[in-house]
Amino acid sequence: MQMLNLTVAPALLLSALGLGTWALPGMGAGVRACVGIALVSMALMVGHSVAGLPLAPLAWGLFGLGLGGLWRCRPVPADLLHPLLVFTAAFSILVLVRGGVSYVPWGDDEFINWLTPAKQLFLARWQFAPHILFSNPSYPPAWPALLSLPSVLAGRFSQDMAGLVPFALHVAFLGLVFDIARSRLDRLSSWGFVLFALAVEISWRLLPLNLLSEQPQVYAESAVFLLLLWTAWAKGEERRGLLAAAGLMAAQGYLIKAAGIVAVPALALAAAWPLLSCWRDLRRRLAPAVFDMILLAAPVAAVYLIWARMAPGSSCSTSLGSYLSVKGIADLAVDRAGPLSEYVRAVAAYYGSYKVPLSVVALAGLGLGLARAASRAAILAVLAYFALYLGALFWSYQTCPVNFNYYLSSLERYILVPLRVLHAVGLMVLALELAPRLIRLRGYTALAGAAILLLAGWQAWRLSHDLAEIGLRDNGRAFAATGEAIVATEPALRRALANRPDKARVLQLAEFGYPYPHYPTRHYLLNSDGATLPFEYCLATGYGESIRFAGLDCPFPNLDQALARSDILWALSLTPALADAVRPFLAPACPADFSGTVLVRGGSGRFACPSP
Template sequence: MPGYLLYILLGFGLGALVPGPGRIGFSSPGLRLFLGIGLAPIAVFVLHKNMGLGLFHSVSVIFAAAAAGLALGVWRLARNRPSLEDTFNPAFVLPAVIGIVALNFGALDYVPYLGDEFSGWINIAKQINAVGGYAPEDMFGLQADYTPGWPLLMSFPALLLGQFEERMVGLLPAVMHAGLFGLVFDLAGRTLINFGDFSAARRAVYSWLIVLLLLSAEATGQLVARNLLVEPPQIYGIGVTMMLAVAMFLPGVSQSWASFLIGLSFAILYFIKVTALALLPPILFLAVILPFAERFFAGSLAPARGSVNWIAQSIKNLAAALLPGVLLIVLFKSSISSSTPFGSPSSVLLPEMFAKAFSLQSLEITRLVGGAVWDFTATYKTPVSIAALIGLIAAAFNPRWRLVIAVLLAFLLVYFAALNWYHLTIWDDNLRSIQRYSRIPVRVFHLIGLMLLFVNVAELVLGRESSRLKHFLESRLPFVLAIGLVVVLAVWQVRQIDRRIADLSTRQFQHVAAFHTSVPKAAKQMGQILRQLGDRKVNLLVVQQGGNPDILEVVHYYLVSNSYRSGIPNIQFHAVVSWPLASSSNPSAAERLDKAMTKADVIWPVRLDEAMSRRLRELTGPGKCAQPMADNFFLSDHGNPPQLRCVTKTD
C-alpha cells in the first residue's frame, strides 16, 4: 500500500500545479490525477539527465513539489466549497474503493508473469533502482532511445523507500485509470448541465451510471489492470486525449486550453511509448482545422468569425498543442546518441526502408497483417463494438461531433498504417503481437463511440424543451431506478476489483509457467554463488529443454537485487537454452553443448529432459549430485569435455 498511496499523492499533488485543468471551463480532479502521474517521470528525467541531478534527489524534489501541490489543492477545496460532483468524483472514489478492497485482501502482492514485463518495463524499473540512476548503457535489455517514462514511473517508490518490491507498483495503472474515468464523469456532468436541467444530485447519479456502464462493458479494460505492460497506460492516455477532443465541442470549454492539455497528454504518451506519434497527425489536424472547419462541421453551432480570427485561433491552438511534445522530444533526444527503429521511428522512413516496403513481398505481408487485425477486431467484444459503432454513426448526423469522429478515424488509420509499415520494413511476415497492439485502438474506439452515443442522445433528448422523454427523465421514477442500477453496478465492480487483486497477488486465474515459481527461489542462491565468484564477468548457461531464450529475461530479473544501488549482476548469458540431444536428426547437439559448458562458469538447469539429465550425470560422475539433476546448479572446470561440480539447490 505505501507505493499505491505515493502514486495517489503524486497524481493529485503535481496535478494541482498544472494550470490547464482549472481554466478549461470545468473542474476535473480526474484530469489533474492523470496529468500529475504522467508528468512526474518527465520532470524527473529532465532533472536527472538534462540537469545532472542525482536520481534519488530528482525524485525527492518531485515528491516535495507534489506534497506542496496537494497542500495547495486542499487549500483550494477549503476556500471554495466543493460541489457534490467534485466530492463524489470517481477520481477520489475509485482509488479509495480499490485501497479498501486491497486492505481487506491482506497481503497485497504483484506477481509478474508475462514475457514483455521481464524483457522491459518492470525489469528496467528494478534495474533503475539497482543502479541508482537511469543508465541505459549499464542495463540489460534496454535501448537507449526508447522513451523510459513507464519503467521510470514504476521505480519511484523503490527510489524513495530504498527497496524494490513488486507489490508497490501493481496498482499503478489503476490510479491512472481512475483519472480517465474522473474525466469521463466530468464530461458527462458537463453534458447534463449544458443540455438538461438537473439538480447536482441527479447529475452525479446519472454521471456515475455512465461511468459504471463503461466499466461494466470494459470499454477500456477492467478498472484494475491485469499486468504492468505498457498497453494499459497507452489506452488511458489516448482515452484522455480523445475525451479532451470531445470536450472542445461542449459549450463553455476553452479551445486554447483544451489544445494545451491535449499537447500535455501527447507528451505524456510519447514518454511512455513512441507509438504516441500515431496521435500527432490527428492532433495537428484538430488544432489547425478546428477554427476553419467550425462552420462546415458544426453548422449553425459555430460562432461567426472573420478569416483573420480563424487564422489567429489556428496558430494559437497549434502552438498550444505542439509546444509540450516538441519541447520534450528535444530534451529527450539531446540526452541520447543512438537510434533504433523502435525508439526513433524516423529511421523506418529512410529511402532503403521505402524500397523494402514496396518490394514484391509487401502485398502479401499487408494481406497477412490486415487479415490478422480483422480477425481480432471483428471478434473482440463484438457487442461493445456494435454499440460504439452505432454511437459514431448517430453522432455523425450531429454537426457538433463530426470533427471528433474525423480525429478518431484519422488516429485509427495512422495507427494501423504504422503497424503495417513496421511489418513491411522490420518484421516482414513474422506477425508481432497483433492482438496486443490492436487492442489499444479498439478500446479507444469503444470508449469514444460509447461516450458519443451518450452525449449525442443527451443533446437530442434534453435539448428539446417539449420532449416527453426529457420530462420523464426529470421525474422521480427514473432517478430512483438510476440509483438502484448504480448500486448494483457498483457492487459488481467491487467484486471485480476483489477478484483482480487476488489474481495480481496469486495469479490463480492465469496459466503461469512453473519456472515463475522455481526461478525466484533459485535466484537467491545463485546470487550467493555469483558473489563467491568475485567481481569478474560470469558466463551463465541456463538450460530449459524445450523452452526459448525468453527465460533469460526472467532469470536476469530475479538476479537483480531489490536493494537501492546494489548494482547489476556482472553476468553474460549463453544465447541457447535448449539442446535437442534426443533428436537423431541433430547429432552435433551434444558436441555444441559440451563447448557451451566448457565456456560456462555456472550452469543453471530450469527444466531438463532425460537426455540432458543423463549427459549431466556423465559429466559429474555417478552418485555425486542430488536427484533429480534439475535440483542442482553446476560449476564447470572449463575442461574439454568439462567436469562439473554439483551445488544442490536449497528452498
C-alpha cells in the same frame, strides 16, 4: 513488506493530483491527476534522461510539489465521491483484507522492455548522467521511469510496487472520464457511465494484469480525444484549459510509446477544422486556430524534438526519419499488394471477433458526434487517429522488420489501442446524447441506483479476483513458475558464489521451449551497476525430448562442453531428457529429481547435490 504496497496507488494519485492543480487549478480531480502524471513523465524525461539529474532527488522534489499542490487545491466534501478516491479506497480495503498484495511478472516483454529498465533506473537513482544500457535505448523513457518511481521513493526496488502503477494510471483516467460525464450529467448518471464503461472494458480491467505499455498508451490517447470532445461545449478559460490538458496528454502518450506521435496530425486536423469547414471567415478564425494548434501540439512536439536529439542509440521503429527516408517510402510503395492484403485481412478478422456489439454501439455514437457541428472536429480527429495508427503500424512492419517487429508480430496487442480509443469516445458521445432523455423517465433514480450497486459489486468481486491473479498467475503458470524458481533458489546461488574467489561460470537448467529464463535471471540478479551479472551465464532449456543450449556468456558450442567447464549447476526445472543429459556429470548421491537446487562442482570433478 507487502502492506507497504498499499501506499503506492494513493501516493501516486494524490501527488499527481497536486501537480495537476499547479497547472490547471480549475479542472476536475480526474483531469488534474492525468495532467499531473503527464507532468511527472515530462519532468523525468527532461530532468533525468536529458539533463542527467539524479532520479532520487528529482522524484522527491516532484512528490513534494505534488503535496504542495494538494494542500493548495483544498478538496471539498463532494470530492469524496469522486472515482479517484472511491476506487483507491476500495482497492486499499481489499488489500488490507487480503493482508497485502504481490505482483508476479511474466512474459518476455515485461522483463526486457519495462521491469528490468525500471530496476536499472532504480539502481542508478543517485547518479548524475547515468549510462544505462536498455534493451532498446531509443524507446521514450516514461513508462519504465514511472514503474521505478515508487521504488525510488521507498528506497528499495519492488516489483510489487511497480505492478500497481498501471492501476494508479487507470484510476486517474477513469476520474477524467467521470469529469467529462459530470460536465453534462448529474453525479448518479456519471457514476453509472463509469461503471458501465468498466463493465464492457473500454479500458480493460480496473486492475491491469500486466506491465505492457499498451494500457497506459490507451489511457493517454483516450484522454486526448475525450478532452478534445469536451471542448465542443466548453467556453473561454475552461476550453483553453482542456486544450492544454489534451496537449499534455498527447505528450504523455508519446513518452509512453513512440506510436503516440500519430496523434499529432489528428490534433492538427481538429485545430484546423474551423478553417477547413468555413473558408469565408478565414481571417477571423485563423488566429484562434493557430492558438489551439499551439496548445494541442506544442507539448508533444517539444518532447519529441528533445528526445529525438538526446536519445541514446538508434532504432528504426521509433524514428520518423526511418519512415520518411527514401528507403522507407520505397519499402512502402514497391510490391506491397500481398502484405497489405494480408494485413487488412488480419486486422479485419480480429476486429470482427473482439467485442463487436461494443464496436457497433461506439460507431453509432461516433455517427451522432459527426452529425453535431460542435463535436464534428473531435470525431474527425478520432477517426483520423484510428486510420493513421493502422497505417503507421503496417508501415512499421514493412520498413523495420527487426527481430521483435517481424511481420504481424503482436498485431492484436497493437491494434487494440486505437480500437479502445474509438470505444471510449463513441460510448461517451452516446451516453451524453441518451442520458438526458433517460433521466426524465419515471423511476430512473431507483433503477440507476440499483444498476450502480450491481455494477459496483461486480467490480469489487473482479478486483479481488485480479489481485489474486497478479500474485498467482494461474493463466501464465509456466512463465510465473520460472521466475518463482529463480527467486526461491537465488539465496543458495549467492551463497555458492560467495564461497568462490573468482567469477564463477554458472550453467542454468530449465524446462522451457526457448531461452525465456534468461530474462528473469538477468532482472533478479543484476549487479548494482545495472548492466552485468555476478557470474558468467550459460543456459540450457528443455522441452519434451529436445534440448537447447544458449551460450550467452560461454564460448562453448554445445551442452556437454558447457557442463565440463561450468563451476555451478543451477537447476530450476528439468525435463527427463535434460536430466539424463546432465546426470553423468553429477555425484552418485544425487537424487533422481534435482530440480530446484544449486549444485557446486566438487573435488571429484562432479557436481555435488546439496544435503536434503
